Amino acid sequence: MKLSWFAIWAGILFLNPVTADCNITSQTVTCEESGKNFSKICTNLFQNVTKLSLRNNKISLKNSDKEILGSFISLTELYLNENMITVLYNHSFCNLTKLVILDISNNHISTVHKAAFAGLNQLSVLNLSYNAITQLDSDVFTSLISLTVLNLQHNLLKSLHIKSSFKLSRIVLAGNPWTCSCDLLNLHIWLMASNVTMENENTTTCTLPNTKEKFSIKMAAIQPADCKTGKDSLENTVTSTSAIKLKSNALLTALTPSNITGINGTHAGLPLVGKSWTFLVGVLGFVLSTTLLIFTAIKCPTWYHYLISYSHRRLEENDSEMSEQEFAADMSPFPTELGTNNEDPIVIFEKSHAFVSGEDGCTEDKDIDSYSTEKSSSLK
Known part of the structure; x- marks a missing residue:
């Protein structure tokens, strides 16, 4: 039996020469x-x-x-x-x-x-x-x-999270820069609750934040109530932040054109997100134009009153015909016959167009008055 074992080891050494x-x-x-x-x-x-x-x-x-x-x-x-x-x-x-x-x-x-x-x-x-x-x-x-x-x-190590199901009989933690804060609470509770033996317990210390005072990890005054309050406040903050984000996302989803339909089931004409530059430019142009008009009306009242007082009246056909007849009579080179009696003396007068502006805004022609006076004297 011993020979067979020796043969096996010899075969191993022959196949795998070892220098180690x-x-x-x-x-x-x-x-x-x-x-x-x-x-x-x-x-x-x-x-x-x-x-x-x-x-x-x-x-x-x-x-x-x-x-x-x-x-x-x-x-x-x-x-x-x-x-x-x-x-x-x-x-x-x-x-x-x-x-x-x-x-x-x-x-x-x-x-x-x-x-x-x-x-x-x-x-x-x-x-x-x-x-x-x-x-x-x-x-x-x-x-x-x-x-x-x-x-x-x-x-x-400044902190260490260990699950409660983790079981040990001996642990060595000395020589680490442990911090006496809520981050160490998990390890503190585990050490107190388990039956583990911590070697060098007296030298396994933690330091208070912003101080140099040291305490034993097991004896450190880490209050679970204080850490729980801080944790709850943090969770409330995270929850409120998450709720705000969810509401914002829901509002954004509700306002997207894909979720808004018209009467016939067509999408409403809202500007697409990321493609609304044309819409913004139009709105900006409208606002600037309106602002410019208001500024012009305030700073230039003369133009404003001129635009307000301007009135347009269409000329009637009768007025245009009468104006043409009067113009033709004025331009006639020959005197007009005053009556059917050929014996009436012919009065030749020289027309001089002198327009006098009356107080009522109408123009007066002195030739018309002269002509009327001569005609009256001849008839007499």
Whole structure:
């Protein structure tokens, strides 16, 4: 039996020559690759490795590294501390379903994506200490159903939202710039309600806003009533703003031409939104014209009175005929006979057209008066 096991391991070593420092026992395969300046995870490792230490290297955990890690399906312990990791992307360890311990401390991690730990159903210990994490989504730990120890000390966290269903036995939160405000209320309530043990409780403090006074996270005077009032006021503000927007949208929808129909079912002639420049120019021209007329009437009363006093009367046909006869009589070169008696003396007179304007506005012809006087004397 021992010979058969030896033959199997010999075959594995022959097919996969390994230069890494790996120790093989009956139950575990441990590979120690620490402090070797690796920029990526090496591929010359046992596929059935159970404990892999890559501490103190220059690994950034890019896509190629994730693919290599995905081949170690038997891995139960992974140590990536003291490397150059800055971001934990989604599904970085999705194939490591048997992983129990994950240490990513002492890196430069600032961002942790929501599904970074997806698939780690057996993970029990997660170490994220000594990084630069500023914010963690509450769903980051949702898939970690077996997690019991969480180490977040010495990051840049000011608040942390944890769901009430999240269960831990030990948590480390010291060394973060926690703020004693309503943003910390969720964590404060969770710590008080759960049976979790917080390590370094005395040094895990929060600072009051605008002050340097520090209090223990568990003992901080964060009143739920005050936070609830602030939250309610914020919700009321959001609700009122939403209601105003809805009313505005409803009014705009009601006034659009597509929603207004005429008697015969045709659309009413309202200007379309975005195509009303012609309508606006017409209205503006009308207003300017009216304003100009009013200004002219006020500043120029003479023209205004002239326009008001002007009257037009159509000439009658009889008046035009009489005017033509009078004009013909005036232009006749010969004197007109005064009667049927041929013995009547003929009076020749010289016409001089001199028009005199009377006071009543009518023109008087002196020749007409002279002619009337001569005729009267001859008849006598």
